[in-house]
Each structure stands twice: as C-alpha cells, then as structure tokens.
Amino acid sequence: MGHFSSMFSGLVRSLSIKKGKNNHGNSDARDAAEAMAKEAKKNDMILRSSGIVNVDGSNNFASVFSKRGQKGVNQDCCIVWEEFGCQEDMMFCGIFDGHGPWGHFVAKRIRETMPPSLLCSWQETLAQTSLDPDLDLELDKKGHRGTTALSIVRQGDLIFIANVGDSRAVLATTSEDGSLVPVQLTVDFKPSLPQEADRIIQSNGRVFCLDDEPGVQRVWQPDGETPGLAMSRAFGDYCVKGFGLISVPEVTQRNITSRDQFVVLATDGVWDVVSNQEAVQIVGSTADRAKSAKRLVECAAHAWKRKRRE
Numbered sequence: 001m002g003h004f005s006s007m008f009s010g011l012v013r014s015l016s017i018k019k020g021k022n023n024h025g026n027s028d029a030r031d032a033a034e035a036m037a038k039e040a041k042k043n044d045m046i047l048r049s050s051g052i053v054n055v056d057g058s059n060n061f062a063s064v065f066s067k068r069g070q071k072g073v074n075q076d077c078c079i080v081w082e083e084f085g086c087q088e089d090m091m092f093c094g095i096f097d098g099h100g101p102w103g104h105f106v107a108k109r110i111r112e113t114m115p116p117s118l119l120c121s122w123q124e125t126l127a128q129t130s131l132d133p134d135l136d137l138e139l140d141k142k143g144h145r146g147t148t149a150l151s152i153v154r155q156g157d158l159i160f161i162a163n164v165g166d167s168r169a170v171l172a173t174t175s176e177d178g179s180l181v182p183v184q185l186t187v188d189f190k191p192s193l194p195q196e197a198d199r200i201i202q203s204n205g206r207v208f209c210l211d212d213e214p215g216v217q218r219v220w221q222p223d224g225e226t227p228g229l230a231m232s233r234a235f236g237d238y239c240v241k242g243f244g245l246i247s248v249p250e251v252t253q254r255n256i257t258s259r260d261q262f263v264v265l266a267t268d269g270v271w272d273v274v275s276n277q278e279a280v281q282i283v284g285s286t287a288d289r290a291k292s293a294k295r296l297v298e299c300a301a302h303a304w305k306r307k308r309r310e
Helices: 025-048 103-119 122-126 133-138 194-202 238-243 276-284 289-309
Strands: 002-008 062-068 076-082 090-099 149-155 158-164 168-174 180-184 206-209 217-220 227-229 250-255 260-266
Touching: 062 076, 062 289, 076 103, 090 103, 090 260, 103 149, 149 168, 149 260, 168 276, 180 276, 194 206, 217 238, 227 238, 260 276, 276 289
Parallel strands: none
Antiparallel strands: 002 062, 002 260, 076 090, 090 149, 149 158, 158 250, 168 180, 168 260, 206 217, 217 227
C-alpha cells in the first residue's frame, strides 16, 4: 500500500468541443478512420498508464499523485478517462489500492478491466455484485490477494459513486459564508463497522484486533492466521471469500450544484492521518491546482512521520 490521492474538478458541464466538417466523401471516410484509430490509441494509453489522459480542448483538470509508503512496493494506481463512453459530458475516475504479495498486479488488472466492462450499460453494471465474477475469482488463485476499487462516473450534472474497500471520496462544497465544507460520499468498509463484522462472523469468519494495532479490526480465516485483512470488501482475496468478504460495491449518486467545487479520491494512506476537513482545506488552499494532490499526499506523509514518533 502507499499514499494516493486523485482530485478532479470541472464538476459543471464541459464545454462542447467544436469539430470541423468535411463535405468530401473520401475525406470523410479517411477522417473517420483516423479518428477511430486515434480514439483506440488514446483508450489503450489510458488503460496502460498510471495517470490521466485529457482530450484535446478539455477544460477539465485532474491532479494525481502517488507516493510509496514504508511497506514496500507502491500498490496504488488510478485512471481518469475523459469523454468516457465517447460522450463529451462524461468522465470516469478510479483509484485502486492493492494488498498482498502481488497486490499491485491485482490493482492494475482491475483498473484495466473495470472501465471497458462499464461502457455498454455502466449504470446497471455498477450495481452488480461483482463487475466480473470470473475475474474476481481468478485474481487470487496464485496468491495474488486483492485490491480496493473506488470509482466515480460523472455524467452532466450527476455523479455516480461505486465503492469497494476502504478508500474514500470526499466532496468539497461551499457553505453560506463561502467556506469549504467536506461531504463524505462513501463508507469506509472496515470490519469495525457493526453490520460488516456481523456479516463476516455469520459467514464463519473471524474479526479481531491485533495487540499492536488497537482499534484496528481484521478479517481472518476461522482456522488460520491469514489473511488479516483490514477491510470487509475487496476484489480478489479468494481465500476469505467464503468467510464473509464480498466484492459488492456500495453505489450512490448525487446531483452537482453550483456550490460544489471538487472531489478528493484517496486511499487509506491519506485518510488514516488526514481528516476530511483537513483534506479539502489543503486542496482548496493550493494555488497551483495541478499540484494539489501532491501537496495532500505530502501532508499525509508528514503526518505519518509524526504518528510513528509518538
């Protein structure tokens, strides 16, 4: 796991991109073919990159930054896809926090497969128990373990949020006096939630705290000392899928208003040491919007250093 933050703005509807027309048939066919090739290349770039790809003439912006923590390889990755589904008023954003020996592989695998699976009927697919049940089961058969997945689809003046795991989305909106107010859009699915703990126990899983981590509950197999998972929902982690762990996303939606400023998507590496209010203040007070995610992650890294010294 690492520290990851992705912040995107442009919550109001995007400006239409004007495209020139050609009256010649052959030119039209050639232009169409070139446009399709360009679109395919762009989509391939998005799925294979660990950042953002903007469309030409876009007035949206996204700030992305990730920093490796002290647990080893950075297992976080993200995707920001403008004009999602070839619609100018849509955007797809997702962050994925892997865990286990090959969690970075699982996180990237989900990042590559989730957007295409949503393209045909994304609203219905978001609510399914798993975006791809066969993929979800295959991920961990070689001990790869799992990943969280937090995604937002913006369509016009609506945002749809689907969350699996303990990453978090926080909306920054303005109050009557003009100050920034955080609105948490997701639930942190940890075993400490009563309903989540009850579900795991009823499935014959175990939930308890480690002595050196007071207050942090983990999911365990009934007759083993693994995996010690600090979340109740995740993709992968096949070894505890029969003991209460599920990959069912919580899906919500929200209307965007003129008061809404930006959304912060971040993994637990940020939220374990930075409050919602602190996060929106850090981002909102950063003069260079492109560096806002980096500043938030750096603040989280400093907070972790202070916490370890205590």
